[in-house]
Amino acid sequence: MAKKHISFTLNRQNIDVLVEPRELLIHVIREQLQKTGSHIGCETSHCGACTLDLNGQSVKACTVLAVQAEGGEVLTVEGLLQNDKLHPLQEAFMQEHGLQCGFCTPGMLMRAYRFLQENPQPTEAEIRSGMAGNLCRCTGYQNIIKAVQTAAKNMASA
Amino acid sequence: MIPPEFEYHRPETIDQALVLLTQHGEEAKILAGGHSLLPLMKLRFAEPAHLVDLNFIESLRGIKESNGLIEIAAMTTESQLITSPLLLDKCPLIPDAASQIADPQVRSRGTIGGDIVHADPGNDHPAIMLALEASFVILGSNGERIVPASGFFLGAFDTQLEENEILKAIQVPVSVAGSGHAYCKLKRKTGDFATAASAVSLVVEGGVCKKINIALTNVGATALKAEAAESILTGQTLSDLLMEKAVEKAMAICDPAEDLRGDREYKIHMAGEMTRRAIREAFAKATGGG
Ligand SMILES: Cc1cc2nc3c(=O)[nH]c(=O)nc-3n(C[C@H](O)[C@H](O)[C@H](O)COP(=O)(O)OP(=O)(O)OC[C@H]3O[C@@H](n4cnc5c(N)ncnc54)[C@H](O)[C@@H]3O)c2cc1C
Ligand code: FES
Ligand code: FES
Numbered sequence: 089m090a091k092k093h094i095s096f097t098l099n100r101q102n103i104d105v106l107v108e109p110r111e112l113l114i115h116v117i118r119e120q121l122q123k124t125g126s127h128i129g130c131e132t133s134h135c136g137a138c139t140l141d142l143n144g145q146s147v148k149a150c151t152v153l154a155v156q157a158e159g160g161e162v163l164t165v166e167g168l169l170q171n172d173k174l175h176p177l178q179e180a181f182m183q184e185h186g187l188q189c190g191f192c193t194p195g196m197l198m199r200a201y202r203f204l205q206e207n208p209q210p211t212e213a214e215i216r217s218g219m220a221g222n223l224c225r226c227t228g229y230q231n232i233i234k235a236v237q238t239a240a241k242n243m244a245s246a
Numbered sequence: 247m248i249p250p251e252f253e254y255h256r257p258e259t260i261d262q263a264l265v266l267l268t269q270h271g272e273e274a275k276i277l278a279g280g281h282s283l284l285p286l287m288k289l290r291f292a293e294p295a296h297l298v299d300l301n302f303i304e305s306l307r308g309i310k311e312s313n314g315l316i317e318i319a320a321m322t323t324e325s326q327l328i329t330s331p332l333l334l335d336k337c338p339l340i341p342d343a344a345s346q347i348a349d350p351q352v353r354s355r356g357t358i359g360g361d362i363v364h365a366d367p368g369n370d371h372p373a374i375m376l377a378l379e380a381s382f383v384i385l386g387s388n389g390e391r392i393v394p395a396s397g398f399f400l401g402a403f404d405t406q407l408e409e410n411e412i413l414k415a416i417q418v419p420v421s422v423a424g425s426g427h428a429y430c431k432l433k434r435k436t437g438d439f440a441t442a443a444s445a446v447s448l449v450v451e452g453g454v455c456k457k458i459n460i461a462l463t464n465v466g467a468t469a470l471k472a473e474a475a476e477s478i479l480t481g482q483t484l485s486d487l488l489m490e491k492a493v494e495k496a497m498a499i500c501d502p503a504e505d506l507r508g509d510r511e512y513k514i515h516m517a518g519e520m521t522r523r524a525i526r527e528a529f530a531k532a533t534g535g536g
Contacts, residue, residue: 089251109254109297131247132285133352134437145325145354151284152355155254156301199351220436221349 094158098123099167107154114138114149117164125165125194129223136222139195140164146202148221165194168201176246177201177239186235188226195222200236210240249287255298260305260385260412263298267410268387270296274410277301278321278360281352300412306359309333311420317383318416320359325350327358336420339427339447343374346429349437359413365405365468368439372399372469374429376461377445378418386411399468424456425449426532428524431463432516434507440464441507444496444520448479450532455479460492460525465500465517472496475521484529489522496521 095104098121107116114131117140118124126149129137133151140149141163168175177200180186187193196219203210203218210218215236216229224232257263267274275294277283278301286292300306306321309330316337318327327333327344334341340358347353347361347370361371362382374380375395382393386408398406407413421427431443443463449456458479460472475495482488502513 089253092254108251110249110251112248115248131288133281136349136351139351146351147355148351151281151352153254153280153284155256156280156299158256203350218350221351 092155092158094155096157096160096162098162099164105154109153109155111154112150113140113142113152113154113157113162116154117149117162123164123166126198127191127194129191129195134223135192135195136199137192137195139198139222141198141202144202146199146221163198163201165197168197175201176242177204177235180235180239180242181232184231184235184238186227186231192222192224192226196224196232200239204236204240204243208240208244210236212237247288249284250290250293252287252294253296255296256302257298257300258302258304260303260414263300263303263412264385264387264410266296266298267412270298272409274298276363276412278363279323279352279356281348281356282360282364282366306414311336314420315417316420318358318418320362320413320415321357322359324348324353324356324358324361328353337378337418338421339374339378339429339445340418342427343370343429343431343445346370346431346433346443352437358416362416363405363407363413365399365403366439367402367467367469368464369469370429370431370440370443370463373443373445373461373463375416375418376469376471377427377447377459379459381417382413383415383417384411385414390414392417396471402467421447422449424451424532426528426530428527428531430520430524430527432520438507442500442502442513442517442520444517444524446521446524446528448525448528448532450529453483453533455482455484455529458525460496460521462496462500462517462521465502465513467501470499472499472521474498479525484525489525492525493518493522 091106127137129135133148138149273295277297277299324344328341380395427447432441440463445461448458462470475492478492497518500514
């Protein structure tokens with residue numbers, strides 16, 4: 089099948105890449121563009137490890153075609169760092185010990201990044217339902233919730 | 247897992263989409279949110295040679311009201327349903343049900359049209375559509391037709407939609423004074439389809455149930471309208487005795503398949519329980535107690 093040229097912004101940089109229509113966005117980002125922060129856990133839209141931001145929404149990049157990103161804006165965990173400064177969410181995950189093995193963390197961070205823009209002052213219950221599409225096999229979630237709470241607080245007072 | 251090869255089309259108008267669908271006939275499939283279709287393609291259960299992506303057609307998104315009807319364009323996503331002030335005010339059952347579907351990421355892609363047309367017995371919108379007496383605006387190369395939700399669902403993954411027709415919009419009546427709605431869905435965990443679920447929409451006047459619609463999810467090949475249960479309650483004041491009779495009638499039409507979510511007996515029992523809860527909740531809302 090003929091490959092297509094697509095362009096989009098990845099972490100604020102213009103990207104031009106040649107893809108097959110059937111290629112999933114997560115594969116193009118990890119394999120062609122070498123941004124391996126976004127992980128692949130299930131490849132069946134269940135675990136949330138591949139979560140990234142596409143046009144201002146959280147999506148599971150294992151269930152979006154790369155060609156669908158044409159003309160769009162993509163943000164991955166690599167794009168959270170700005171001017172060599174960690175994002176308040178990254179600081180909070182460190183401070184609250186919001187990870188153990190770290191496999192789910194990029195997806196958690198990217199979902200939390202969008203969630204806190206949708207709801208900057210969430211209750212604990214709102215965080216739990218807002219983060220419900222991301223699975224973690226290590227932490228038991230408590231510290232992840234705490235990290236999101238801490239980040240919300242720090243971002244509000246910043 | 248990567249889908250099989252296909253050619254990708256990105257029309258920007260409905261007319262362009264119809265031309266592509268006609269041109270490629272049975273080799274073409276519509277791509278909406280992709281959260282049912284792409285998983286099926288990864289598994290090779292679907293192998294369309296052409297995908298017609300509706301995501302870039304502006305006129306297929308949005309929610310508006312005119313003449314007592316709310317019209318929801320088919321590509322409106324679950325997240326957009328959940329946050330729509332118009333729906334929250336005038337048709338709260340839809341945002342309520344949408345918020346019980348999958349998880350936030352899936353809901354930012356999945357569309358109401360895709361959920362209806364896919365017609366998996368586990369899809370939630372079909373029962374909601376039956377409970378709300380919705381109609382579907384369908385577009386084909388021969389023009390537009392409007393089909394009521396009742397009768398639209400023919401079997402598992404089978405509807406009255408003809409090959410290469412587009413579901414353009416969903417019409418639902420604005421809810422009237424004294425109405426109450428509920429969708430009670432039992433699921434094992436977030437992101438799971440219903441073990442059983444029940445949608446209720448009713449109107450109460452002076453304590454009497456003037457009208458009630460009850461529809462069930464995932465306990466048959468299609469969403470099921472529990473008409474015998476509805477007749478028990480119509481024109482009556484709600485009592486424990488009538489409630490139990492209605493629940494019994496609702497359970498009698500269930501014909502679920504046994505799977506990891508439970509055996510038949512359990513699922514039928516749960517469909518009864520979800521119906522009991524949904525009727526109570528809808529009644530409470532209609533009478534100001536919810
Ligand atoms: C983890 C997970 C959990 C889920 N849980 C639930 C759940 O609890 N409840 C639930 O209801 N669903 C659930 N789903 C399914 C999800 O809601 C899908 O988004 C939905 O079933 C299909 O909608 P879509 O927009 O993604 O359609 P697609 O997958 O793009 O399309 C589905 C089918 O409909 C056709 N189609 C789509 N739009 C149109 C149109 N406008 N006109 C004509 N044909 C069209 C397509 O050709 C295709 O055959 C879940 C999915 C996942 C991945
Ligand atoms: S890898 Fe995409 S959701 Fe698991
Ligand atoms: S930290 Fe190991 S999966 Fe979440």
